Amino acid sequence: MNENMNKPNDDDIVFAASGLTKTFGRSEKAIRAVDDVSFAMRRGEIITVVGESGSGKSTLARMILRLLPITSGTMALNGTDVTRLRGRGLQEYWRQVQAVFQDPFSAFNQFFSVRRLLHRSGKLLRHADVDLDSRMRAALEQVGMHPAEVLDKYPHELSGGQRQRIMIARALMMEPKLLIADEATSMLDASLRATILNVLFDLRADADLSVLFITHDIGQACYLSDRVLVMQHGKLVENGPTEDVIFNPKHDYTQRLLADVPRLHDVG
Amino acid sequence: MKLSRFTSRFYVALGIVFLVAFFGTLGPLLFTGKDLTTVVGGLYDAPSGKAWLGTDNLGHDVFTYLMYGTRSSLIVGVISGLIATFIGVVVGTVAGYVGGAVEETLMAATNIMLAIPQIVVLVLISVALDSRSVTSVAIVIAVTSWPWTARAVRAQASSVRTREHLDIARLSGANTVSIIVFDVLPYMLSYVVMVFVLQISIAILSEAALSLLGLGPSEGTSLGLMLHWALAWESVRNSAWWAFVPPTIMLTMVAFGFLLLQSSLDEVFNPRLRRDSGRKRRKRIASARTAAEAAEAATTSGSGA
Numbered sequence: 345m346n347e348n349m350n351k352p353n354d355d356d357i358v359f360a361a362s363g364l365t366k367t368f369g370r371s372e373k374a375i376r377a378v379d380d381v382s383f384a385m386r387r388g389e390i391i392t393v394v395g396e397s398g399s400g401k402s403t404l405a406r407m408i409l410r411l412l413p414i415t416s417g418t419m420a421l422n423g424t425d426v427t428r429l430r431g432r433g434l435q436e437y438w439r440q441v442q443a444v445f446q447d448p449f450s451a452f453n454q455f456f457s458v459r460r461l462l463h464r465s466g467k468l469l470r471h472a473d474v475d476l477d478s479r480m481r482a483a484l485e486q487v488g489m490h491p492a493e494v495l496d497k498y499p500h501e502l503s504g505g506q507r508q509r510i511m512i513a514r515a516l517m518m519e520p521k522l523l524i525a526d527e528a529t530s531m532l533d534a535s536l537r538a539t540i541l542n543v544l545f546d547l548r549a550d551a552d553l554s555v556l557f558i559t560h561d562i563g564q565a566c567y568l569s570d571r572v573l574v575m576q577h578g579k580l581v582e583n584g585p586t587e588d589v590i591f592n593p594k595h596d597y598t599q600r601l602l603a604d605v606p607r608l609h610d611v612g
Numbered sequence: 613m614k615l616s617r618f619t620s621r622f623y624v625a626l627g628i629v630f631l632v633a634f635f636g637t638l639g640p641l642l643f644t645g646k647d648l649t650t651v652v653g654g655l656y657d658a659p660s661g662k663a664w665l666g667t668d669n670l671g672h673d674v675f676t677y678l679m680y681g682t683r684s685s686l687i688v689g690v691i692s693g694l695i696a697t698f699i700g701v702v703v704g705t706v707a708g709y710v711g712g713a714v715e716e717t718l719m720a721a722t723n724i725m726l727a728i729p730q731i732v733v734l735v736l737i738s739v740a741l742d743s744r745s746v747t748s749v750a751i752v753i754a755v756t757s758w759p760w761t762a763r764a765v766r767a768q769a770s771s772v773r774t775r776e777h778l779d780i781a782r783l784s785g786a787n788t789v790s791i792i793v794f795d796v797l798p799y800m801l802s803y804v805v806m807v808f809v810l811q812i813s814i815a816i817l818s819e820a821a822l823s824l825l826g827l828g829p830s831e832g833t834s835l836g837l838m839l840h841w842a843l844a845w846e847s848v849r850n851s852a853w854w855a856f857v858p859p860t861i862m863l864t865m866v867a868f869g870f871l872l873l874q875s876s877l878d879e880v881f882n883p884r885l886r887r888d889s890g891r892k893r894r895k896r897i898a899s900a901r902t903a904a905e906a907a908e909a910a911t912t913s914g915s916g917a
Contacts (some may be wrong), residue, residue, distance in 0.1 A: 406779075411782060442783060445780070450777060453798075456794075465783075514784075
Protein backbone atom coordinates (compact mmCIF):
# COMPACT_ATOMS: atom_id res chain seq x y z
CA MET A 345 0.00 0.00 0.00
CA ASN A 346 1.51 3.37 -0.81
CA GLU A 347 1.92 6.02 1.81
CA ASN A 348 -0.01 8.95 0.37
CA MET A 349 -3.17 6.90 0.32
CA ASN A 350 -3.01 6.62 4.08
CA LYS A 351 -2.21 10.22 4.77
CA PRO A 352 -3.97 12.66 2.48
CA ASN A 353 -2.18 15.96 2.77
CA ASP A 354 -5.08 18.30 3.36
CA ASP A 355 -6.61 20.08 6.34
CA ASP A 356 -9.90 18.36 5.79
CA ILE A 357 -8.97 15.35 7.88
CA VAL A 358 -11.38 14.76 10.75
CA PHE A 359 -9.97 11.58 12.11
CA ALA A 360 -6.62 9.89 11.64
CA ALA A 361 -5.40 6.60 13.02
CA SER A 362 -1.84 5.44 12.72
CA GLY A 363 -0.40 2.10 13.67
CA LEU A 364 -3.44 1.11 15.79
CA THR A 365 -2.77 -2.25 17.41
CA LYS A 366 -4.76 -4.30 19.91
CA THR A 367 -3.34 -7.41 21.50
CA PHE A 368 -5.38 -9.77 23.66
CA GLY A 369 -3.60 -12.07 26.08
CA ARG A 370 0.04 -12.13 27.04
CA SER A 371 3.37 -13.37 25.73
CA GLU A 372 3.36 -16.19 23.16
CA LYS A 373 -0.37 -16.80 23.41
CA ALA A 374 -1.17 -13.19 22.49
CA ILE A 375 -3.60 -12.58 19.66
CA ARG A 376 -3.30 -9.49 17.53
CA ALA A 377 -6.94 -8.63 16.91
CA VAL A 378 -6.06 -5.35 15.21
CA ASP A 379 -2.61 -5.13 13.71
CA ASP A 380 -0.99 -1.85 12.71
CA VAL A 381 -4.03 -0.21 11.14
CA SER A 382 -3.62 3.29 9.72
CA PHE A 383 -6.15 5.38 7.85
CA ALA A 384 -7.54 8.89 7.67
CA MET A 385 -11.07 10.22 7.25
CA ARG A 386 -12.02 13.46 5.63
CA ARG A 387 -14.87 15.74 6.63
CA GLY A 388 -18.15 14.39 5.26
CA GLU A 389 -16.55 11.20 4.04
CA ILE A 390 -18.24 7.82 4.30
CA ILE A 391 -15.86 4.93 4.74
CA THR A 392 -16.82 1.29 4.90
CA VAL A 393 -14.77 -1.34 6.65
CA VAL A 394 -15.45 -4.81 5.29
CA GLY A 395 -14.09 -8.16 6.32
CA GLU A 396 -15.32 -11.52 7.45
CA SER A 397 -16.27 -12.39 11.04
CA GLY A 398 -13.26 -12.26 13.33
CA SER A 399 -11.26 -9.98 11.09
CA GLY A 400 -11.07 -7.33 13.81
CA LYS A 401 -13.63 -4.85 12.45
CA SER A 402 -15.59 -4.51 15.68
CA THR A 403 -12.43 -4.40 17.79
CA LEU A 404 -11.25 -1.53 15.63
CA ALA A 405 -14.58 0.24 16.15
CA ARG A 406 -14.40 -0.19 19.91
CA MET A 407 -10.84 1.15 19.93
CA ILE A 408 -11.84 4.22 17.94
CA LEU A 409 -14.68 4.74 20.43
CA ARG A 410 -12.20 4.45 23.30
CA LEU A 411 -14.23 1.61 24.82
CA LEU A 412 -11.22 -0.67 24.62
CA PRO A 413 -7.71 0.21 25.73
CA ILE A 414 -5.30 0.66 22.84
CA THR A 415 -2.15 -1.49 22.93
CA SER A 416 -0.17 0.80 20.66
CA GLY A 417 -0.62 3.40 17.96
CA THR A 418 -2.24 6.81 18.00
CA MET A 419 -5.52 8.41 16.99
CA ALA A 420 -6.21 12.06 16.35
CA LEU A 421 -9.48 13.95 16.08
CA ASN A 422 -9.17 17.25 14.20
CA GLY A 423 -5.42 17.04 14.66
CA THR A 424 -5.57 16.58 18.47
CA ASP A 425 -4.22 13.38 19.93
CA VAL A 426 -7.07 11.47 21.58
CA THR A 427 -5.32 8.18 22.31
CA ARG A 428 -4.93 8.79 26.02
CA LEU A 429 -7.85 11.09 26.83
CA ARG A 430 -9.46 10.74 30.25
CA GLY A 431 -12.32 12.29 32.21
CA ARG A 432 -13.64 15.56 30.80
CA GLY A 433 -11.55 15.26 27.67
CA LEU A 434 -13.00 11.85 26.93
CA GLN A 435 -16.54 13.16 27.46
CA GLU A 436 -15.84 15.93 24.99
CA TYR A 437 -14.50 13.30 22.57
CA TRP A 438 -17.69 11.26 22.90
CA ARG A 439 -19.72 14.37 22.12
CA GLN A 440 -18.02 14.41 18.74
CA VAL A 441 -17.64 10.70 18.11
CA GLN A 442 -20.71 8.54 18.57
CA ALA A 443 -21.77 5.04 17.67
CA VAL A 444 -24.66 2.78 16.78
CA PHE A 445 -24.26 -0.93 17.43
CA GLN A 446 -25.62 -4.02 15.80
CA ASP A 447 -28.10 -5.41 18.30
CA PRO A 448 -30.94 -3.03 19.22
CA PHE A 449 -32.14 -5.48 21.89
CA SER A 450 -29.09 -5.66 24.09
CA ALA A 451 -28.15 -2.01 23.47
CA PHE A 452 -31.10 -0.87 25.58
CA ASN A 453 -31.19 -0.83 29.32
CA GLN A 454 -34.59 -2.46 29.76
CA PHE A 455 -35.32 -0.40 32.88
CA PHE A 456 -34.96 2.96 31.11
CA SER A 457 -37.65 4.75 29.14
CA VAL A 458 -36.63 6.30 25.85
CA ARG A 459 -36.70 9.73 27.47
CA ARG A 460 -34.35 8.64 30.25
CA LEU A 461 -31.99 6.99 27.78
CA LEU A 462 -31.77 10.14 25.70
CA HIS A 463 -31.50 12.39 28.73
CA ARG A 464 -28.57 10.39 30.01
CA SER A 465 -26.71 10.86 26.75
CA GLY A 466 -27.79 14.49 26.77
CA LYS A 467 -25.63 15.09 29.82
CA LEU A 468 -22.67 15.19 27.45
CA LEU A 469 -24.20 18.36 26.03
CA ARG A 470 -24.54 20.15 29.37
CA HIS A 471 -21.58 22.45 28.72
CA ALA A 472 -22.76 23.31 25.25
CA ASP A 473 -25.55 25.85 25.22
CA VAL A 474 -28.35 23.76 23.73
CA ASP A 475 -31.98 23.06 24.48
CA LEU A 476 -31.81 19.33 25.15
CA ASP A 477 -35.53 18.76 24.76
CA SER A 478 -35.80 20.26 21.31
CA ARG A 479 -32.58 18.55 20.25
CA MET A 480 -34.07 15.24 21.38
CA ARG A 481 -37.29 15.77 19.47
CA ALA A 482 -35.49 16.90 16.33
CA ALA A 483 -33.25 13.82 16.39
CA LEU A 484 -36.24 11.49 16.75
CA GLU A 485 -38.02 13.20 13.87
CA GLN A 486 -34.90 12.83 11.74
CA VAL A 487 -35.19 9.05 11.98
CA GLY A 488 -38.89 9.16 11.22
CA MET A 489 -40.37 8.75 14.71
CA HIS A 490 -42.96 10.81 16.55
CA PRO A 491 -41.40 12.09 19.78
CA ALA A 492 -44.73 12.32 21.60
CA GLU A 493 -45.45 8.66 20.91
CA VAL A 494 -42.15 7.08 21.84
CA LEU A 495 -40.54 9.24 24.53
CA ASP A 496 -42.30 7.57 27.44
CA LYS A 497 -42.14 4.04 26.10
CA TYR A 498 -39.92 1.29 27.45
CA PRO A 499 -37.82 -0.89 25.12
CA HIS A 500 -40.13 -3.91 25.43
CA GLU A 501 -42.93 -1.81 23.96
CA LEU A 502 -40.93 -1.07 20.81
CA SER A 503 -40.09 -3.19 17.79
CA GLY A 504 -36.52 -3.97 16.77
CA GLY A 505 -36.61 -1.40 13.99
CA GLN A 506 -37.97 1.28 16.29
CA ARG A 507 -35.30 0.55 18.87
CA GLN A 508 -32.54 0.80 16.33
CA ARG A 509 -33.90 4.10 15.06
CA ILE A 510 -33.93 5.43 18.61
CA MET A 511 -30.32 4.32 19.00
CA ILE A 512 -29.48 6.23 15.85
CA ALA A 513 -31.41 9.26 17.12
CA ARG A 514 -29.41 9.06 20.34
CA ALA A 515 -26.16 9.28 18.42
CA LEU A 516 -27.39 12.03 16.09
CA MET A 517 -28.71 14.08 19.00
CA MET A 518 -25.12 14.83 19.93
CA GLU A 519 -24.53 16.21 16.41
CA PRO A 520 -21.28 14.25 16.21
CA LYS A 521 -18.50 14.87 13.73
CA LEU A 522 -17.89 11.16 13.34
CA LEU A 523 -20.39 8.33 13.56
CA ILE A 524 -19.30 4.72 13.90
CA ALA A 525 -21.99 2.33 12.68
CA ASP A 526 -21.05 -1.21 13.62
CA GLU A 527 -23.37 -3.44 11.54
CA ALA A 528 -26.01 -0.88 12.48
CA THR A 529 -28.45 -1.75 9.73
CA SER A 530 -28.04 -5.51 9.57
CA MET A 531 -31.03 -6.11 11.81
CA LEU A 532 -33.38 -3.79 9.95
CA ASP A 533 -35.65 -4.74 7.08
CA ALA A 534 -34.78 -3.54 3.61
CA SER A 535 -37.03 -0.47 3.40
CA LEU A 536 -36.07 0.74 6.86
CA ARG A 537 -32.44 0.21 6.00
CA ALA A 538 -32.78 2.45 2.95
CA THR A 539 -34.50 5.13 5.07
CA ILE A 540 -31.72 5.11 7.65
CA LEU A 541 -28.96 5.17 5.05
CA ASN A 542 -30.64 8.14 3.36
CA VAL A 543 -30.86 10.00 6.66
CA LEU A 544 -27.12 9.53 7.06
CA PHE A 545 -26.50 10.67 3.49
CA ASP A 546 -28.47 13.85 4.12
CA LEU A 547 -26.56 14.53 7.32
CA ARG A 548 -23.31 14.16 5.47
CA ALA A 549 -24.43 16.85 3.11
CA ASP A 550 -25.97 19.17 5.73
CA ALA A 551 -23.74 18.74 8.74
CA ASP A 552 -20.42 17.45 7.39
CA LEU A 553 -20.93 14.18 9.24
CA SER A 554 -18.28 11.55 8.58
CA VAL A 555 -19.44 7.96 8.90
CA LEU A 556 -17.41 4.83 9.46
CA PHE A 557 -19.57 1.90 8.44
CA ILE A 558 -18.58 -1.54 9.58
CA THR A 559 -20.23 -4.30 7.64
CA HIS A 560 -19.77 -7.65 5.99
CA ASP A 561 -22.20 -6.62 3.28
CA ILE A 562 -20.14 -5.52 0.29
CA GLY A 563 -23.26 -4.49 -1.61
CA GLN A 564 -24.08 -1.93 1.04
CA ALA A 565 -20.47 -0.74 1.04
CA CYS A 566 -20.75 -0.20 -2.69
CA TYR A 567 -24.03 1.68 -2.39
CA LEU A 568 -23.01 4.30 0.07
CA SER A 569 -19.34 4.75 0.66
CA ASP A 570 -16.61 6.92 -0.79
CA ARG A 571 -13.85 4.62 0.29
CA VAL A 572 -13.55 1.01 1.34
CA LEU A 573 -11.10 -0.51 3.82
CA VAL A 574 -10.72 -4.27 3.71
CA MET A 575 -9.59 -6.08 6.85
CA GLN A 576 -8.22 -9.60 7.16
CA HIS A 577 -6.85 -11.14 10.37
CA GLY A 578 -6.59 -7.69 11.96
CA LYS A 579 -4.59 -6.18 9.11
CA LEU A 580 -5.75 -3.58 6.66
CA VAL A 581 -5.17 -5.28 3.32
CA GLU A 582 -6.82 -2.82 1.00
CA ASN A 583 -7.68 0.87 1.26
CA GLY A 584 -8.97 2.88 -1.64
CA PRO A 585 -11.88 4.62 -3.38
CA THR A 586 -14.93 2.37 -3.62
CA GLU A 587 -14.83 2.00 -7.41
CA ASP A 588 -11.19 0.93 -7.35
CA VAL A 589 -11.65 -1.61 -4.61
CA ILE A 590 -14.87 -3.10 -5.95
CA PHE A 591 -14.04 -3.16 -9.66
CA ASN A 592 -10.31 -3.49 -9.49
CA PRO A 593 -9.40 -5.34 -6.30
CA LYS A 594 -5.67 -5.77 -5.77
CA HIS A 595 -5.58 -8.13 -2.84
CA ASP A 596 -6.79 -11.70 -3.39
CA TYR A 597 -8.74 -11.62 -0.12
CA THR A 598 -10.82 -8.75 -1.53
CA GLN A 599 -11.26 -10.69 -4.75
CA ARG A 600 -12.52 -13.67 -2.78
CA LEU A 601 -14.91 -11.51 -0.75
CA LEU A 602 -16.29 -10.05 -3.97
CA ALA A 603 -16.58 -13.45 -5.63
CA ASP A 604 -18.74 -14.59 -2.72
CA VAL A 605 -21.33 -11.86 -3.25
CA PRO A 606 -24.46 -13.54 -4.62
CA ARG A 607 -25.44 -12.17 -7.99
CA LEU A 608 -29.06 -11.74 -8.99
CA HIS A 609 -28.17 -10.79 -12.53
CA ASP A 610 -24.78 -10.73 -14.12
CA VAL A 611 -23.42 -7.24 -14.58
CA GLY A 612 -20.81 -8.67 -16.97
CA MET B 613 -45.54 -8.70 38.32
CA LYS B 614 -48.53 -10.88 37.59
CA LEU B 615 -49.64 -13.17 40.38
CA SER B 616 -49.95 -16.10 37.99
CA ARG B 617 -46.15 -16.24 37.86
CA PHE B 618 -45.97 -17.52 41.42
CA THR B 619 -46.10 -21.24 41.99
CA SER B 620 -47.89 -22.99 44.82
CA ARG B 621 -44.49 -23.78 46.32
CA PHE B 622 -43.94 -20.06 46.66
CA TYR B 623 -47.19 -19.58 48.59
CA VAL B 624 -46.44 -22.51 50.90
CA ALA B 625 -42.97 -21.09 51.60
CA LEU B 626 -44.35 -17.60 52.14
CA GLY B 627 -46.98 -19.06 54.46
CA ILE B 628 -44.39 -20.79 56.63
CA VAL B 629 -42.19 -17.70 56.79
CA PHE B 630 -45.14 -15.45 57.72
CA LEU B 631 -46.36 -17.90 60.34
CA VAL B 632 -42.94 -18.04 61.95
CA ALA B 633 -42.48 -14.27 61.76
CA PHE B 634 -45.94 -13.75 63.27
CA PHE B 635 -45.15 -16.21 66.06
CA GLY B 636 -41.86 -14.50 66.84
CA THR B 637 -43.02 -10.88 66.72
CA LEU B 638 -46.60 -10.80 67.98
CA GLY B 639 -46.69 -14.13 69.81
CA PRO B 640 -45.35 -12.94 73.19
CA LEU B 641 -48.01 -10.20 73.34
CA LEU B 642 -50.94 -12.34 72.24
CA PHE B 643 -50.51 -15.70 73.92
CA THR B 644 -48.98 -15.65 77.37
CA GLY B 645 -48.19 -12.19 78.61
CA LYS B 646 -45.18 -13.72 80.35
CA ASP B 647 -41.59 -12.61 79.74
CA LEU B 648 -38.17 -14.17 80.05
CA THR B 649 -37.91 -13.58 83.82
CA THR B 650 -41.26 -15.09 84.77
CA VAL B 651 -40.82 -18.32 86.71
CA VAL B 652 -43.86 -20.60 86.42
CA GLY B 653 -42.64 -23.87 87.94
CA GLY B 654 -39.71 -26.09 88.86
CA LEU B 655 -37.03 -28.00 86.99
CA TYR B 656 -38.50 -29.56 83.84
CA ASP B 657 -42.16 -29.57 84.77
CA ALA B 658 -44.18 -31.49 82.17
CA PRO B 659 -46.54 -29.60 79.81
CA SER B 660 -49.74 -28.45 81.54
CA GLY B 661 -52.46 -25.84 81.27
CA LYS B 662 -50.21 -23.37 83.09
CA ALA B 663 -47.15 -23.98 80.92
CA TRP B 664 -48.23 -25.33 77.50
CA LEU B 665 -44.85 -26.74 76.66
CA GLY B 666 -43.63 -27.38 80.19
CA THR B 667 -40.77 -25.56 81.91
CA ASP B 668 -37.04 -25.43 81.35
CA ASN B 669 -34.18 -26.00 83.77
CA LEU B 670 -34.87 -22.75 85.65
CA GLY B 671 -38.63 -23.13 85.71
CA HIS B 672 -39.32 -20.70 82.82
CA ASP B 673 -42.21 -21.30 80.44
CA VAL B 674 -40.79 -23.07 77.33
CA PHE B 675 -43.58 -21.73 75.10
CA THR B 676 -42.69 -18.13 75.99
CA TYR B 677 -39.02 -18.85 75.49
CA LEU B 678 -39.79 -20.41 72.12
CA MET B 679 -41.45 -17.20 70.94
CA TYR B 680 -38.64 -14.95 72.16
CA GLY B 681 -36.09 -17.39 70.77
CA THR B 682 -37.74 -17.34 67.35
CA ARG B 683 -37.75 -13.55 67.49
CA SER B 684 -34.00 -13.27 68.16
CA SER B 685 -33.23 -15.93 65.54
CA LEU B 686 -35.18 -13.92 62.98
CA ILE B 687 -33.48 -10.68 64.02
CA VAL B 688 -30.06 -12.31 63.69
CA GLY B 689 -31.10 -13.74 60.31
CA VAL B 690 -32.34 -10.46 58.85
CA ILE B 691 -29.51 -8.25 60.16
CA SER B 692 -26.84 -10.75 59.17
CA GLY B 693 -28.53 -11.42 55.82
CA LEU B 694 -28.64 -7.71 55.01
CA ILE B 695 -24.99 -7.12 55.91
CA ALA B 696 -23.66 -10.28 54.23
CA THR B 697 -25.67 -9.62 51.07
CA PHE B 698 -24.49 -6.01 51.01
CA ILE B 699 -20.79 -6.94 51.36
CA GLY B 700 -21.12 -9.81 48.88
CA VAL B 701 -22.94 -7.71 46.29
CA VAL B 702 -20.51 -4.80 46.56
CA VAL B 703 -17.42 -7.01 46.34
CA GLY B 704 -18.89 -9.20 43.58
CA THR B 705 -20.21 -6.34 41.47
CA VAL B 706 -17.05 -4.27 41.68
CA ALA B 707 -14.90 -7.33 40.87
CA GLY B 708 -17.14 -8.45 38.00
CA TYR B 709 -17.62 -5.02 36.50
CA VAL B 710 -14.18 -3.45 36.90
CA GLY B 711 -12.22 -6.61 36.12
CA GLY B 712 -8.43 -6.74 35.79
CA ALA B 713 -6.23 -6.39 38.86
CA VAL B 714 -9.13 -5.23 41.05
CA GLU B 715 -11.02 -8.42 40.24
CA GLU B 716 -7.97 -10.59 40.91
CA THR B 717 -7.36 -8.96 44.30
CA LEU B 718 -10.97 -9.10 45.46
CA MET B 719 -11.44 -12.67 44.32
CA ALA B 720 -8.17 -13.73 45.94
CA ALA B 721 -9.44 -12.33 49.25
CA THR B 722 -12.78 -14.06 48.70
CA ASN B 723 -11.15 -17.39 47.97
CA ILE B 724 -8.97 -17.15 51.06
CA MET B 725 -12.10 -16.51 53.14
CA LEU B 726 -13.76 -19.51 51.49
CA ALA B 727 -10.81 -21.76 52.22
CA ILE B 728 -11.03 -21.14 55.98
CA PRO B 729 -13.90 -23.13 57.56
CA GLN B 730 -16.56 -20.63 58.57
CA ILE B 731 -17.36 -22.25 61.91
CA VAL B 732 -13.73 -21.93 63.08
CA VAL B 733 -13.68 -18.20 62.37
CA LEU B 734 -17.11 -17.82 63.96
CA VAL B 735 -16.02 -19.57 67.14
CA LEU B 736 -12.75 -17.63 67.37
CA ILE B 737 -14.37 -14.23 66.90
CA SER B 738 -17.19 -15.08 69.32
CA VAL B 739 -14.76 -16.23 71.99
CA ALA B 740 -12.81 -13.00 71.59
CA LEU B 741 -15.91 -10.87 72.29
CA ASP B 742 -16.57 -10.20 75.99
CA SER B 743 -20.29 -9.62 75.77
CA ARG B 744 -22.37 -10.56 72.77
CA SER B 745 -25.62 -8.85 71.90
CA VAL B 746 -27.97 -10.22 69.24
CA THR B 747 -26.66 -7.56 66.85
CA SER B 748 -23.00 -8.33 67.41
CA VAL B 749 -23.63 -12.05 66.86
CA ALA B 750 -25.41 -11.12 63.60
CA ILE B 751 -22.45 -8.98 62.50
CA VAL B 752 -19.96 -11.74 63.32
CA ILE B 753 -21.97 -14.19 61.21
CA ALA B 754 -22.29 -11.66 58.38
CA VAL B 755 -18.57 -11.00 58.06
CA THR B 756 -17.89 -14.71 57.69
CA SER B 757 -20.70 -15.64 55.30
CA TRP B 758 -20.43 -13.14 52.42
CA PRO B 759 -17.78 -14.88 50.25
CA TRP B 760 -20.16 -17.27 48.44
CA THR B 761 -22.41 -14.37 47.60
CA ALA B 762 -19.46 -12.36 46.31
CA ARG B 763 -18.41 -15.18 44.02
CA ALA B 764 -21.86 -15.81 42.62
CA VAL B 765 -22.55 -12.11 42.12
CA ARG B 766 -19.19 -11.63 40.40
CA ALA B 767 -20.16 -14.28 37.86
CA GLN B 768 -23.47 -12.53 37.23
CA ALA B 769 -21.85 -9.11 36.96
CA SER B 770 -19.23 -10.21 34.47
CA SER B 771 -21.93 -11.69 32.26
CA VAL B 772 -23.92 -8.44 32.41
CA ARG B 773 -20.72 -6.53 31.64
CA THR B 774 -20.59 -7.82 28.07
CA ARG B 775 -24.02 -6.39 27.20
CA GLU B 776 -24.02 -3.57 24.71
CA HIS B 777 -26.11 -1.27 26.89
CA LEU B 778 -23.02 -0.75 29.05
CA ASP B 779 -21.14 0.52 26.00
CA ILE B 780 -24.01 2.89 25.29
CA ALA B 781 -23.90 4.08 28.90
CA ARG B 782 -20.15 4.69 28.66
CA LEU B 783 -20.56 6.52 25.37
CA SER B 784 -23.14 8.68 27.17
CA GLY B 785 -20.42 9.72 29.59
CA ALA B 786 -21.94 7.88 32.59
CA ASN B 787 -19.42 7.29 35.37
CA THR B 788 -18.60 3.92 36.92
CA VAL B 789 -20.85 4.35 39.96
CA SER B 790 -23.81 5.33 37.82
CA ILE B 791 -23.23 2.39 35.49
CA ILE B 792 -23.00 -0.09 38.37
CA VAL B 793 -26.11 1.30 40.08
CA PHE B 794 -28.34 1.80 37.04
CA ASP B 795 -27.04 -0.62 34.42
CA VAL B 796 -25.54 -3.59 36.25
CA LEU B 797 -27.44 -3.96 39.53
CA PRO B 798 -31.00 -3.87 38.14
CA TYR B 799 -30.11 -6.78 35.88
CA MET B 800 -29.06 -8.82 38.91
CA LEU B 801 -31.82 -7.72 41.27
CA SER B 802 -33.81 -10.95 41.17
CA TYR B 803 -30.63 -12.85 41.92
CA VAL B 804 -29.73 -10.55 44.81
CA VAL B 805 -33.18 -11.06 46.36
CA MET B 806 -32.68 -14.83 46.25
CA VAL B 807 -29.22 -14.56 47.73
CA PHE B 808 -30.61 -12.43 50.55
CA VAL B 809 -33.25 -15.03 51.44
CA LEU B 810 -30.61 -17.75 51.39
CA GLN B 811 -28.32 -15.67 53.59
CA ILE B 812 -31.09 -15.29 56.18
CA SER B 813 -31.49 -19.03 56.42
CA ILE B 814 -27.73 -19.62 56.63
CA ALA B 815 -27.40 -16.96 59.35
CA ILE B 816 -30.19 -18.48 61.46
CA LEU B 817 -28.53 -21.88 61.33
CA SER B 818 -25.09 -20.41 62.10
CA GLU B 819 -26.52 -18.58 65.09
CA ALA B 820 -28.03 -21.83 66.33
CA ALA B 821 -24.69 -23.61 65.93
CA LEU B 822 -22.85 -20.88 67.84
CA SER B 823 -25.45 -20.76 70.60
CA LEU B 824 -25.43 -24.53 70.95
CA LEU B 825 -21.70 -24.24 71.68
CA GLY B 826 -22.48 -21.59 74.29
CA LEU B 827 -21.23 -18.71 72.15
CA GLY B 828 -24.61 -17.17 71.35
CA PRO B 829 -26.05 -13.86 72.54
CA SER B 830 -25.19 -13.34 76.22
CA GLU B 831 -28.51 -11.68 77.02
CA GLY B 832 -32.01 -12.85 76.15
CA THR B 833 -32.56 -16.17 74.50
CA SER B 834 -32.49 -17.79 71.09
CA LEU B 835 -33.45 -21.16 69.68
CA GLY B 836 -29.83 -22.29 69.83
CA LEU B 837 -29.44 -21.13 73.43
CA MET B 838 -32.51 -23.14 74.46
CA LEU B 839 -30.87 -26.23 72.96
CA HIS B 840 -27.63 -25.35 74.71
CA TRP B 841 -29.30 -25.23 78.17
CA ALA B 842 -31.34 -28.34 77.38
CA LEU B 843 -28.10 -30.19 76.69
CA ALA B 844 -26.26 -28.72 79.65
CA TRP B 845 -29.01 -29.70 82.11
CA GLU B 846 -29.37 -33.16 80.62
CA SER B 847 -32.97 -32.87 79.51
CA VAL B 848 -32.49 -35.86 77.20
CA ARG B 849 -31.55 -38.12 80.10
CA ASN B 850 -34.43 -36.77 82.16
CA SER B 851 -36.71 -37.49 79.18
CA ALA B 852 -37.83 -33.84 79.29
CA TRP B 853 -38.53 -33.77 75.53
CA TRP B 854 -40.34 -30.46 75.79
CA ALA B 855 -37.05 -28.73 76.45
CA PHE B 856 -35.37 -29.69 73.18
CA VAL B 857 -38.01 -30.86 70.69
CA PRO B 858 -39.90 -27.51 70.27
CA PRO B 859 -36.80 -25.40 69.49
CA THR B 860 -35.56 -28.10 67.10
CA ILE B 861 -38.86 -28.16 65.20
CA MET B 862 -38.99 -24.37 65.17
CA LEU B 863 -35.44 -24.13 63.82
CA THR B 864 -36.22 -26.68 61.12
CA MET B 865 -39.37 -24.77 60.14
CA VAL B 866 -37.53 -21.44 59.89
CA ALA B 867 -34.63 -22.81 57.86
CA PHE B 868 -36.92 -24.91 55.67
CA GLY B 869 -39.30 -21.98 55.08
CA PHE B 870 -36.53 -19.67 53.89
CA LEU B 871 -34.85 -22.35 51.75
CA LEU B 872 -38.18 -23.20 50.12
CA LEU B 873 -38.83 -19.50 49.54
CA GLN B 874 -35.43 -19.14 47.88
CA SER B 875 -35.90 -22.11 45.58
CA SER B 876 -39.43 -21.10 44.62
CA LEU B 877 -38.22 -17.56 43.88
CA ASP B 878 -35.70 -19.19 41.58
CA GLU B 879 -38.63 -20.70 39.67
CA VAL B 880 -40.42 -17.36 39.50
CA PHE B 881 -37.42 -15.47 38.16
CA ASN B 882 -36.22 -18.27 35.91
CA PRO B 883 -39.26 -19.72 34.10
CA ARG B 884 -37.18 -22.48 32.52
CA LEU B 885 -37.00 -24.16 35.92
CA ARG B 886 -40.76 -24.08 36.35
CA ARG B 887 -42.46 -27.43 36.44
CA ASP B 888 -46.03 -28.12 35.43
CA SER B 889 -48.43 -28.82 38.22
CA GLY B 890 -49.88 -32.35 38.10
CA ARG B 891 -53.23 -31.08 36.89
CA LYS B 892 -51.75 -29.06 34.04
CA ARG B 893 -49.63 -32.01 32.94
CA ARG B 894 -52.62 -34.36 32.93
CA LYS B 895 -54.59 -31.81 30.94
CA ARG B 896 -51.83 -31.52 28.37
CA ILE B 897 -51.52 -35.27 27.98
CA ALA B 898 -55.30 -35.60 27.68
CA SER B 899 -55.53 -32.93 24.98
CA ALA B 900 -52.68 -34.55 23.08
CA ARG B 901 -54.50 -37.88 23.25
CA THR B 902 -57.80 -36.48 21.95
CA ALA B 903 -55.94 -34.73 19.14
CA ALA B 904 -54.28 -38.01 18.18
CA GLU B 905 -57.61 -39.82 18.33
CA ALA B 906 -59.24 -37.18 16.17
CA ALA B 907 -56.45 -37.45 13.63
CA GLU B 908 -56.79 -41.22 13.62
CA ALA B 909 -60.54 -40.96 13.17
CA ALA B 910 -60.04 -38.56 10.28
CA THR B 911 -57.65 -40.90 8.48
CA THR B 912 -59.87 -43.97 8.94
CA SER B 913 -62.97 -42.12 7.76
CA GLY B 914 -60.90 -40.70 4.90
CA SER B 915 -59.75 -44.15 3.81
CA GLY B 916 -63.26 -45.54 4.29
CA ALA B 917 -64.79 -42.98 1.90
